[in-house]
Amino acid sequence: xxxxxxxxxxxxxxxxxxxxxxxxxxxxxxxxxxxxxxxxxxxxxxxxxxxxxxxxxxxxxxxxxxxxxxxxxxxxxxxxxxxxxxxxxxxxxxxxxxxxxxxxxxxxxxxxxxxxxxxxxxxxxxxxxxxxxxxxxxxxxxxxxxxxxxxxxxxxxxxxxxxxxxxxxxxxxxxxxxxxxxxxxxxxxxxxxxxxxxxxxxxxxxxxxxxxxxxxxxxxxxxxxxxxxxxxxxxxxxxxxxxxxxxxxx
Amino acid sequence: xxxxxxxxxxxxxxxxxxxxxxxxxxxxxxxxxxxxxxxxxxxxxxxxxxxxxxxxxxxxxxxxxxxxxxxxxxxxxxxxxxxxxxxxxxxxxxxxxxxxxxxxxxxxxxxxxxxxxxxxxxxxxxxxxxxxxxxxxxxxxxxxxxxxxxxxxxxxxxxxxxxxxxxxxxxxxxxxxxxxxxxxxxxxxxxxxxxxxxxxxxxxxxxxxxxxxxxxxxxxxxxxxxxxxxxxxxxxxxxxxxxxxxxxxxxxxxxxxxxxxxxxxxxxxxxxxxxxxxxxxxxxxxxxxxxxxxxxxxxxxxxxxxxxxxxxxxxxxxxxxxxxxxxxxxxxxxxxxxxxxxxxxxxxxxxxxxxxxxxxxxxxxxxxxxxxxxxxxxxxxxxxx
Ligand SMILES: Cc1cc2nc3c(=O)[nH]c(=O)nc-3n(C[C@H](O)[C@H](O)[C@H](O)COP(=O)(O)OP(=O)(O)OC[C@H]3O[C@@H](n4cnc5c(N)ncnc54)[C@H](O)[C@@H]3O)c2cc1C
Numbered sequence: 001x002x003x004x005x006x007x008x009x010x011x012x013x014x015x016x017x018x019x020x021x022x023x024x025x026x027x028x029x030x031x032x033x034x035x036x037x038x039x040x041x042x043x044x045x046x047x048x049x050x051x052x053x054x055x056x057x058x059x060x061x062x063x064x065x066x067x068x069x070x071x072x073x074x075x076x077x078x079x080x081x082x083x084x085x086x087x088x089x090x091x092x093x094x095x096x097x098x099x100x101x102x103x104x105x106x107x108x109x110x111x112x113x114x115x116x117x118x119x120x121x122x123x124x125x126x127x128x129x130x131x132x133x134x135x136x137x138x139x140x141x142x143x144x145x146x147x148x149x150x151x152x153x154x155x156x157x158x159x160x161x162x163x164x165x166x167x168x169x170x171x172x173x174x175x176x177x178x179x180x181x182x183x184x185x186x187x188x189x190x191x192x193x194x195x196x197x198x199x200x201x202x203x204x205x206x207x208x209x210x211x212x213x214x215x216x217x218x219x220x221x222x223x224x225x226x227x228x229x230x231x232x233x234x235x236x237x238x239x240x241x242x243x244x245x246x247x248x249x250x
Numbered sequence: 251x252x253x254x255x256x257x258x259x260x261x262x263x264x265x266x267x268x269x270x271x272x273x274x275x276x277x278x279x280x281x282x283x284x285x286x287x288x289x290x291x292x293x294x295x296x297x298x299x300x301x302x303x304x305x306x307x308x309x310x311x312x313x314x315x316x317x318x319x320x321x322x323x324x325x326x327x328x329x330x331x332x333x334x335x336x337x338x339x340x341x342x343x344x345x346x347x348x349x350x351x352x353x354x355x356x357x358x359x360x361x362x363x364x365x366x367x368x369x370x371x372x373x374x375x376x377x378x379x380x381x382x383x384x385x386x387x388x389x390x391x392x393x394x395x396x397x398x399x400x401x402x403x404x405x406x407x408x409x410x411x412x413x414x415x416x417x418x419x420x421x422x423x424x425x426x427x428x429x430x431x432x433x434x435x436x437x438x439x440x441x442x443x444x445x446x447x448x449x450x451x452x453x454x455x456x457x458x459x460x461x462x463x464x465x466x467x468x469x470x471x472x473x474x475x476x477x478x479x480x481x482x483x484x485x486x487x488x489x490x491x492x493x494x495x496x497x498x499x500x501x502x503x504x505x506x507x508x509x510x511x512x513x514x515x516x517x518x519x520x521x522x523x524x525x526x527x528x529x530x531x532x533x534x535x536x537x538x539x540x541x542x543x544x545x546x547x548x549x550x551x552x553x554x555x556x557x558x559x560x561x562x563x564x565x566x567x568x569x570x571x572x573x574x575x576x577x578x579x580x581x582x583x584x585x586x587x588x589x590x591x592x593x594x595x596x597x598x599x600x601x602x603x604x605x606x607x608x609x610x611x612x613x614x615x616x617x618x619x620x621x622x623x624x625x626x627x628x629x630x631x632x633x634x635x
Contacts, residue, residue: 185298187265187299194261
């Protein structure tokens with residue numbers, strides 16, 4: 001069985017981002033970039049499934065600029081077998097990402113596609129669901145546990161009310177939540193070996209998709225600066241403020 | 251000339267930083283307080299490759315450059331100075347074994363040393379011979395197929411917790427040419443350990459005296475040839491000095507980051523400390539000197555990687571400068587914290603205690619000046635260095 005994992009190059013979660021002066025986007029100049037943490041969890045899960053003998057190949061795919069190869073190499077250093085780089089400098093809508101991935105699915109024929117539940121840059125949380133719909137496959141999103149049961153995949157999902165367990169028939173799309181696993185460290189020997197693993201580069205134009213954006217970013221602004229707190233004298237004053245100023249109780 | 255890191259180097263740094271943040275930094279204060287030697291964590295570091303960084307690939311090491319190794323150690327030192335320093339000493343001793351030991355000894359030891367399952371100490375200093383290392387008096391007398399070792403070593407890092415000792419001992423004439431190096435299993439008969447020294451810093455690793463009483467070691471445990479031991483010990487130290495310089499740089503960077511964070515938070519006279527120009531200037535100087543120290547250290551590593559004839563002088567300059575700058579930066583970062591800097595709840599006093607010894611060991615900074623001065627005073631030195 002082959003597993004395809006989609007990964008995204010995003011600004012590292014440790015970076016305190018700043019908005020560009022013209023409010024068009026986040027300023028990425030000199031920002032450290034990394035694999036989206038949820039995608040890294042997806043890679044780890046695929047590797048664990050392979051190590052259990054349930055899969056024989058883990059392929060990682062990314063859609064992004066030339067520099068995104070660095071994130072593919074990181075995934076290869078964690079243990080993925082080969083990479084696919086769909087090259088584009090454009091920022092794609094989730095639906096277009098899903099359509100590109102669908103083409104990769106068509107040519108690679110994996111039985112399982114694992115993605116992060118969302119990317120920490122735009123937090124859309126759409127691509128996995130859209131990909132499953134486009135392929136007509138079963139989907140298990142926000143996975144916190146993935147177990148093979150016979151020919152079914154049992155996916156425990158983190159939903160609002162608690163945990164929900166689904167049995168998916170393959171092929172399927174799974175998106176990872178934070179608690180699915182703790183990714184391993186890339187060992188130095190594996191970082192060196194990753195250099196010799198193959199990466200196929202596909203120019204996005206060669207896929208023949210119409211990728212005109214349907215989404216327009218009007219403005220990107222920084223969250224309001226937190227105001228200093230106030231001290232209240234007693235419980236009565238607190239209740240009064242909660243009721244009349246914050247209006248969080250009635 | 252390109253000062254940018256390449257993709258491999260960024261990947262190495264990323265793994266080292268992750269390990270440093272997750273496994274070292276959260277525990278460093280506790281290890282210091284408990285005087286706990288985290289051997290298990292060093293072994294885990296070994297699984298990632300950190301215990302045989304520049305040991306040759308032929309012997310199973312990663313064969314990385316000294317420059318790459320320095321980039322990695324710097325990240326590790328940001329998390330725990332003392333544990334990283336021990337790892338650097340282990341790397342140095344492992345490199346010596348992996349480079350000069352007989353096939354038999356390499357077979358027996360290299361895998362486990364490189365994976366960090368077993369650790370090595372470097373034994374040069376003696377009670378009567380510190381800076382003047384070539385005057386050492388521990389003897390190794392050949393008797394048939396064995397050498398009999400007698401004498402004592404002092405201030406040996408890791409001693410009592412390590413499995414292999416790289417020991418410099420006298421097999422011949424007085425002076426450097428009469429010295430040989432041996433790989434000595436740490437637990438054989440006649441190897442006697444003193445109590446752990448009570449030190450100013452470096453609490454997360456033991457420092458002990460070792461006495462050798464008629465210790466019999468097979469001739470196969472000789473590194474290289476008789477009489478080459480001092481040269482090997484000094485070659486080991488060239489790299490060791492880059493490593494110790496790096497431990498100071500990583501710690502100082504962490505101290506500087508902590509101070510910058512504190513200056514934004516702490517308010518006096520109605521303003522954050524960061525608003526006072528006197529402190530801004532202090533931060534500017536600390537940053538400038540730290541960057542200079544880092545670049546000099548990387549340059550020395552580059553010279554060593556390229557077998558530059560002046561590599562030893564550059565390693566000495568890097569060690570002298572980076573450990574002095576490292577101490578000053580840590581001390582200034584403590585000062586910026588006021589009284590809190592002196593309190594153990596904050597890491598600053600530990601940084602100061604830990605980096606202080608870097609100005610002393612692997613050749614004191616006075617001895618570094620001796621090496622540099624000797625070179626700088628040769629004819630035409632200005633055109634060569
Ligand atoms: C915590 C710790 C760990 C150590 N780990 C190890 C280890 O793992 N292995 C090991 O072999 N050693 C180790 N050492 C020993 C260390 O390398 C020595 O302490 C160091 O080389 C200095 O030697 P000494 O202490 O005998 O000082 P001395 O040589 O007695 O020097 C005393 C002072 O005189 C100065 N001085 C000496 N000669 C001259 C000169 N010609 N000109 C100007 N000034 C001079 C020195 O710089 C120093 O300031 C360790 C030491 C410490 C404190």
